[in-house]
Amino acid sequence: MHNDALCNFWTSTLGERPPARPRLTAHLQADVAIVGAGFTGLWTAYYLKRLSPALNIVVLEAERVGHGASGRNGGWVVGNLAGLERHIGGLSLDERRLCCGVVADNVDELGGVLAREGIDADFHKGGAIYAAARYRDQVAIQRGYLQHLHDLGHRETDCCWLDAGQLAEKARFRDGYGGIYHRQVATVNPARLVTGLAECAERLGVTIHEHSRAEILERRKVSTGEGSVEAPTIVCATEGYADGFHDFKRHVLPVQSLVVATEPLSESVWQEIGMAERPAFSDASRLINYGHRTADGRIVFGARGSYRLGARSKADQAIGEAAMRMRRDLLVDLLPALEGVRITHGWGGSLGLSRNFRPHAILDRRHGLATAGGYAGEGVAASHLFGRTLADMILERDTELARMPWAFADASHRQLIKRWEIEPLRWLAAQAITFSYAGEEALMRRGKPLPLIKPALQRMNDYFASVIE
Numbered sequence: 001m002h003n004d005a006l007c008n009f010w011t012s013t014l015g016e017r018p019p020a021r022p023r024l025t026a027h028l029q030a031d032v033a034i035v036g037a038g039f040t041g042l043w044t045a046y047y048l049k050r051l052s053p054a055l056n057i058v059v060l061e062a063e064r065v066g067h068g069a070s071g072r073n074g075g076w077v078v079g080n081l082a083g084l085e086r087h088i089g090g091l092s093l094d095e096r097r098l099c100c101g102v103v104a105d106n107v108d109e110l111g112g113v114l115a116r117e118g119i120d121a122d123f124h125k126g127g128a129i130y131a132a133a134r135y136r137d138q139v140a141i142q143r144g145y146l147q148h149l150h151d152l153g154h155r156e157t158d159c160c161w162l163d164a165g166q167l168a169e170k171a172r173f174r175d176g177y178g179g180i181y182h183r184q185v186a187t188v189n190p191a192r193l194v195t196g197l198a199e200c201a202e203r204l205g206v207t208i209h210e211h212s213r214a215e216i217l218e219r220r221k222v223s224t225g226e227g228s229v230e231a232p233t234i235v236c237a238t239e240g241y242a243d244g245f246h247d248f249k250r251h252v253l254p255v256q257s258l259v260v261a262t263e264p265l266s267e268s269v270w271q272e273i274g275m276a277e278r279p280a281f282s283d284a285s286r287l288i289n290y291g292h293r294t295a296d297g298r299i300v301f302g303a304r305g306s307y308r309l310g311a312r313s314k315a316d317q318a319i320g321e322a323a324m325r326m327r328r329d330l331l332v333d334l335l336p337a338l339e340g341v342r343i344t345h346g347w348g349g350s351l352g353l354s355r356n357f358r359p360h361a362i363l364d365r366r367h368g369l370a371t372a373g374g375y376a377g378e379g380v381a382a383s384h385l386f387g388r389t390l391a392d393m394i395l396e397r398d399t400e401l402a403r404m405p406w407a408f409a410d411a412s413h414r415q416l417i418k419r420w421e422i423e424p425l426r427w428l429a430a431q432a433i434t435f436s437y438a439g440e441e442a443l444m445r446r447g448k449p450l451p452l453i454k455p456a457l458q459r460m461n462d463y464f465a466s467v468i469e
């Protein structure tokens with residue numbers, strides 16, 4: 001029988017999962033009710049309980065723990081936030097440096113909690129390489145990105161330039177011209193992280209109900225088909241999986257991302273491509289690609305997100321042959337030594353994209369409703385930071401995290417996040433942008449100067465990027 005979950009390499013490492021936790025069948029009172037057992041919901045529960053052990057916290061999960069993006073992602077733990085410049089662009093350099101320090105240090109904080117709590121999720125801090133790995137034109141792109149990181153306030157010791165020789169010491173790509181090395185990036189096995197975190201939260205006294213889809217959200221009450229939880233604070237932690245629940249999807253849309261895993265590579269292949277320190281890697285492309293060397297010697301590689309008409313989130317995990325082949329070909333183009341290597345797993349899921357193109361942690365005190373998300377594909381580390389921030393805000397702790405520019409108290413998600421445009425406008429815009437990005441990449445591949453077309457396309461794509469990043 002086809003087991004959809006086993007298409008996902010991470011899930012396949014979990015072994016046989018225990019039976020599902022009981023569904024919610026009663027009418028409960030709690031201090032905090034959390035909808036969604038992914039990283040955001042579970043980190044919020046964890047920090048609430050650590051800070052205030054007497055709290056009664058109930059988590060409702062529509063499927064199983066980690067059903068959403070948290071159990072399916074590429075495993076990068078990034079010391080940055082997608083859309084950070086939208087939060088801090090107008091601040092002074094000192095303030096920006098402080099914010100960048102918080103997001104960079106969050107990687108070590110996350111690793112520290114895993115070690116303290118005994119959560120074995122293969123956390124490994126090998127940094128990340130943002131390479132110019134295929135075309136000479138990519139050098140300027142990556143140099144510009146490094147400047148952007150420094151201008152934003154990231155520490156020069158965290159993000160530095162590697163010339164071709166230094167890059168080759170870390171990883172050997174097809175045409176490694178150089179790249180950025182970002183020290184504050186780690187990798188994890190996300191399925192182990194999310195299941196280990198759920199068990200840890202339960203040990204602290206958090207109650208989790210699986211197969212308990214929240215259907216109705218009223219003031220300070222959330223109901224499934226069979227039960228309900230009344231609580232002064234309800235946290236909506238559904239990111240790219242909010243389908244049909246309240247109006248969150250009007251503000252945070254699901255975008256698909258697909259990933260493949262190779263078989264474990266032989267020692268001779270590793271000798272050829274390097275990566276002895278197990279760095280995460282990515283190659284300059286607006287169409288996004290990212291990978292890393294896993295603990296058991298495979299490469300997990302994701303690329304080319306896409307948007308589905310009507311903003312449907314991806315419930316199943318399996319992806320088609322063509323989607324796997326396309327990612328395999330791109331991986332081999334980056335690392336030709338992988339020619340002939342077998343792809344053993346291919347899966348996908350949905351991440352959440354906010355209409356403001358920046359992530360948020362929001363507590364609407366008046367309505368007792370909190371939410372965090374909009375991580376735009378960089379949610380593994382961010383959900384730890386934002387879950388912790390929500391816990392501080394809910395407990396009214398005046399902390400540095402609660403004062404960060406992405407933390408909003410006393411306003412609603414409706415006031416703070418714009419609504420997405422209606423279809424087919426969203427779909428048409430997504431198609432146009434993808435087409436244009438692909439055109440730019442095709443020109444880079446061609447490698448010849450095209451005096452009018454190339455700069456015009458680049459300017460248009462810079463504009464798209466400034467609008468959506």
Ligand SMILES: Cc1cc2nc3c(=O)[nH]c(=O)nc-3n(C[C@H](O)[C@H](O)[C@H](O)COP(=O)(O)OP(=O)(O)OC[C@H]3O[C@@H](n4cnc5c(N)ncnc54)[C@H](O)[C@@H]3O)c2cc1C
Pocket residue numbers: 035036037038039040041060061062063064065066067068069070071072073074075076077078212213214215237238239240241242243245256257258259302347348349350351352372373375376377378379380381382383
């Ligand atoms: C393929 C892929 C690759 C990615 N790669 C990376 C990466 O390498 N690095 C990175 O930083 N980020 C990555 N991301 C993004 C990252 O995984 C997410 O941003 C993050 O996991 C979001 O966590 P979350 O808890 O907010 O949401 P999710 O993990 O999506 O959890 C939401 C949960 O809510 C549940 N739910 C939804 N509706 C209801 C309801 N009505 N009632 C009860 N439960 C409900 C869902 O079942 C789900 O379990 C990737 C995402 C994808 C899809």
